[in-house]
Amino acid sequence: MLAPLPPFLSNAGRRLWGNAVEDRQSIRPFLAMLQDRGELLRIAEPVDPLFELSAFLSLADRGPALLFDQVEGSPLRVAGNLLAGRDRIAAALGILPGEIAATIHRAIREPIAPIVANHAAVQAVVERHRPLDALPIPTFFEHEQRPYITAGVILARDPESGRGNASFARVGKLDGRTALVGIAPNHHLAQLSRKAAARGEPLPIAVVLGAHPAIQLAACLYLGLGDDELHCAGRLLGEPVELVPAFTIDLAVPAGAEIVLEGTLDAADPVPEGLISEYHGMYEDYGPGIRATFSAMTRRHDAILQVIEPGYHREHIYLGALPIGAGLLHAIGAVLPNVRDVAVTEAGAGRTDIVVQIDAPRPGQARRAIHAAFAAVSMVKRVTVVDGDIDPWDPIMVDWARCNRMKLERDLILLPHSGTDRSEPMEESGLVTKIGMDATAKPGDRAEGVARALPPAAVLERARAKLRALTAGAWLA
Numbered sequence: 001m002l003a004p005l006p007p008f009l010s011n012a013g014r015r016l017w018g019n020a021v022e023d024r025q026s027i028r029p030f031l032a033m034l035q036d037r038g039e040l041l042r043i044a045e046p047v048d049p050l051f052e053l054s055a056f057l058s059l060a061d062r063g064p065a066l067l068f069d070q071v072e073g074s075p076l077r078v079a080g081n082l083l084a085g086r087d088r089i090a091a092a093l094g095i096l097p098g099e100i101a102a103t104i105h106r107a108i109r110e111p112i113a114p115i116v117a118n119h120a121a122v123q124a125v126v127e128r129h130r131p132l133d134a135l136p137i138p139t140f141f142e143h144e145q146r147p148y149i150t151a152g153v154i155l156a157r158d159p160e161s162g163r164g165n166a167s168f169a170r171v172g173k174l175d176g177r178t179a180l181v182g183i184a185p186n187h188h189l190a191q192l193s194r195k196a197a198a199r200g201e202p203l204p205i206a207v208v209l210g211a212h213p214a215i216q217l218a219a220c221l222y223l224g225l226g227d228d229e230l231h232c233a234g235r236l237l238g239e240p241v242e243l244v245p246a247f248t249i250d251l252a253v254p255a256g257a258e259i260v261l262e263g264t265l266d267a268a269d270p271v272p273e274g275l276i277s278e279y280h281g282m283y284e285d286y287g288p289g290i291r292a293t294f295s296a297m298t299r300r301h302d303a304i305l306q307v308i309e310p311g312y313h314r315e316h317i318y319l320g321a322l323p324i325g326a327g328l329l330h331a332i333g334a335v336l337p338n339v340r341d342v343a344v345t346e347a348g349a350g351r352t353d354i355v356v357q358i359d360a361p362r363p364g365q366a367r368r369a370i371h372a373a374f375a376a377v378s379m380v381k382r383v384t385v386v387d388g389d390i391d392p393w394d395p396i397m398v399d400w401a402r403c404n405r406m407k408l409e410r411d412l413i414l415l416p417h418s419g420t421d422r423s424e425p426m427e428e429s430g431l432v433t434k435i436g437m438d439a440t441a442k443p444g445d446r447a448e449g450v451a452r453a454l455p456p457a458a459v460l461e462r463a464r465a466k467l468r469a470l471t472a473g474a475w476l477a
């Protein structure tokens with residue numbers, strides 16, 4: 001039998017916490033929504049944070065979100081597999097999956113600045129002694145060497161301009177006060193830590209756990225250095241993010257989060273990391289990470305530690321993929337106004353393989369889209385361009401377009417020895433061969449034309465309406 005519902009998931013609890021901004025801007029309304037949709041499975045028995053919790057999450061990858069009531073060695077609960085897919089992320093933003101790209105795109109164009117609050121649920125409990133020991137941090141994979149915080153949005157400020165940055169990076173626990181943070185050298189957080197080190201200073205950081213999904217998505221955006229992702233989060237939320245000053249560092253943190261670690265990053269103090277899982281699902285050996293030293297942990301009274309199963313798992317894939325897709329829509333849209341959507345596929349782990357959908361492409365536009373995509377995001381390795389009648393998120397229809405709308409000698413572009421990221425599985429000295437595929441229909445290619453053989457549109461529409469009335473019709477195209 002299930003244990004009684006924790007107050008935040010019960011109707012009575014919902015009435016108690018539902019109205020304050022700090023609760024609206026938390027992960028809790030989303031957890032409640034998952035429960036209402038039957039997509040939250042509570043694990044009541046004790047779970048070992050050493051591999052076992054990770055095993056549950058790995059197996060639930062295509063299943064429900066998991067809420068672990070008892071994690072050995074800690075009074076805190078743990079939640080994972082929350083934002084695992086387009087449906088979940090759309091639901092968290094209160095929109096439909098088809099609206100995600102346009103919604104995030106608008107957040108890039110029309111940001112809303114945060115405001116400062118003077119009270120925060122996330123500061124109800126303060127731990128200054130050994131801040132990391134107070135958290136049930138899981139060890140995920142067999143050949144990784146330590147427990148990792150994987151769902152931490154790291155806030156920092158540019159030591160020169162004072163402008164904010166928010167991004168995910170893994171935090172590997174070393175002891176109760178210190179950790180290593182693994183950051184790709186080209187990411188803004190790594191650049192900011194190097195800037196601070198060049199001035200002989202550590203970089204103040206706040207690791208934010210369990211913030212509203214809008215804040216988590218915004219943290220994955222590829223923006224310019226100095227563009228603060230929390231402003232984009234404000235637009236996604238439809239209101240300014242509420243921040244509250246941290247206790248031990250000069251940063252402000254989201255008032256509605258579950259847990260915040262306050263500390264500093266010291267780029268002058270590298271720490272060997274060993275093997276680490278990457279989004280493509282294999283291990284990488286990146287050499288040293290950067291040392292972080294934590295001065296405090298603050299949390300809600302009944303805090304829940306959010307974890308994201310790293311490696312090739314859906315939450316890791318889609319949280320990265322959808323903001324990358326929206327950023328590409330922004331970049332490609334700057335040169336092609338008729339671009340409609342950009343899918344970042346699961347096969348490419350939400351990073352390296354994209355499908356660009358263009359309405360009524362004119363000759364040459366598909367190639368421009370391919371070059372614009374490569375220029376915008378260096379991790380992108382394969383670009384396929386399809387027409388408006390092909391859903392870019394449907395891998396079978398995209399492959400249909402590749403099979404039936406391409407003349408390979410004309411429509412396939414190979415770009416040998418192109419610059420890429422260190423995370424690319426096939427890279428050699430920072431280079432990889434990239435491929436572009438123009439899978440749009442070219443009317444002159446076939447004497448019989450390129451139209452699909454289907455009943456007339458008006459008859460199809462009438463039949464669709466009648467079938468809808470007869471069946472729930474999940475299968476109905």
Ligand SMILES: Cc1cc2nc3c(=O)[nH]c(=O)nc-3n(C[C@H](O)[C@H](O)[C@H](O)COP(=O)(O)O)c2cc1C
Pocket residue numbers: 150151165166167168169170182183184186187188189190219220221222308315316319320
């Ligand atoms: C769940 C998750 C975990 C991530 N972990 C890391 C990481 O450990 N190191 C890293 O460099 N990037 C990581 N990323 C990617 C960065 O957060 C992302 O590229 C971000 O846009 C970088 O922002 P920045 O350039 O503003 O620092 C992760 C992304 C997600 C969704």
